[in-house]
Amino acid sequence: MSTPAVEFSGVTKRFGEVVAVDSVDLEIADGEFFALLGPSGCGKTTSLRMIAGLDLPSEGSLKIHGEEVGPLPPNKRPVNTVFQNYALFPHLTIADNVGFGLKMQKVDKAEIGRRVAEAIELVQLGGMERRKPTQLSGGQQQRVALARALVNRPRVLLLDEPLAALDLKLRQGMQNELKALQREVGITFVFVTHDQEEALSMADRIGVMGDAKLLQVGRPEEIYEQPVSRFVADFIGRSNFLPGTVAGDDAITLANGAAITGPTTGRSAGTAVDVSLRPERVRLEARGAAPADRPSIDGVVRTATFLGNAMVYSLGLDWLELEARIENRPSQARFAPGDEISVWWRDDAIAVVDGGR
């Protein structure tokens, strides 16, 4: 295996008494589009800032392409950052903003001119060279920030909530563009976001952070299909949690006594677990119409919400509320509040996470 682009080993960051990042181990592969995902205050931005050198780790080792960078100041690291508010220099033109890093490295003038023109072309801002940042729209400023970082040919590009300041339409366009840009320049992108859809749609791999800890690292499908904890399942998409206990290998007894099959991954019998069931994985039938060979649970429709492309039902089972999302297809039966129904699911539709809160 080749040297990882970024490698955290037992990295901890404390601000006074507060632990912002708690012994994180993480390897980000070269050329990867990696997302650090988590709610605000989970330590994802601090992790990014430690890669950039804007914050220094309190403990542990941080390597960029195999080289220890722990105590190095930002200007000595082969990485560049796209800041959340872009942090463009207001007194410099677009061309001077983009050329700033090269000028600081004392690259010769002709070379700077050539590479700046190239970078401005790359982000499609030709003709804007002489403008000041405040004369550009938010989306254009975002591109300048990208060009200003990429022109230095960093080995790793860091992006702090790069799309948060853009409006929804622009954000979706930029998602595709960023992805295409990353493929074009072929360098490692590490980006921080609190938006799970953004992470799922853009990243090759995602690291989910919560409460200063790195909870799970994996491809978007893995994170979505096999969340390791209730927190991850809840943060990535929506999920129902059905409490139960492990009855044996891949056998679980739900709190209402129903025996179901699910991946218990080595948990011993009697362990409290939660079964995570995504709303769109819930199968909904009229009472008694569920397949006879599957365990099914009876309940009543509490509310039905029409979303255009889907119906969202809130179902009252005898011991909990369940959310179900049913694609709106012509053949699909619809239910109304008060209807008596049965729910079931396929064995591979669920994930098992540690129980309790």
Added chain:
Amino acid sequence: MIRGWTARLLGSATGLVYFFLYAPVLLLVVFSFSADRNVGRWGGFTLDWYREFGANAEVQDALRISLQVAVVSTLIATVLGTMAALALERFRFRGKKVFDALLYLPIIIPDVTMAVMMLLFFTWSLDLVDTVTGFTLRKGVGTVVVSHIAFNISFVSVVVRARLDGMDQTLEQAAADLYATRWQAFRHVTLPLILPGVLGGALLALTLSLDDVVVTQFASGPGSTTLPVFVFSLIRKGVTPLINAVSVVMLVISVLLVVLSLIAQRASSSDEPATE
């Protein structure tokens, strides 16, 4: 009806304010051209007092010393004041709160107190230098410059801090991320962005230095009479319209400085947001 009254009342109040502000200025300018030796009695138009201003060696010396003191003390106070502002806004260190409070002291304490402090300090420290090294130093231009630097640092740092406080710190982080050393980040990002504040502080310092009488009088010695101190002494000797002329010249210099600082601020606001 009430609106009419209010408007009239406000209007006359405004008129009075302007009258009391500018009537003295107008009188000063007018009587600086009066031929009568008595200040405040019109004796026909003359430029004699301005001629005397140009010819009087004492006045010329005082003006030269004033400008020297102002320029040197402003340059030094601007550098030190900006450094103090940077230290307080960008760094954390032990005793920062105390340093902060001490820095403001010269703004708060009365001029006379400052002046007496300076007098005591210079007398005591020059004596000390004398007994320790055998060099006899006297109060003069040097001590005046030092005293002006002492109070100007505070004013400069207040103005620069206000500007630094309004500056986005991520810009400095961005500069560091783009391979700038601390010095390069200051030189290429911080300084250009706070320059209007630095210039404003410098012009304020220049004005304060040119205007100061009280502190200067206590800190000066033979051969270091500044223009305001000279004017003050003229009044005690017996007033001639010469001091009108001198005052007009000082007025013109002050107005020029104010206009300059306005231009500096105008120039800096040109990189404020433009609409798309």
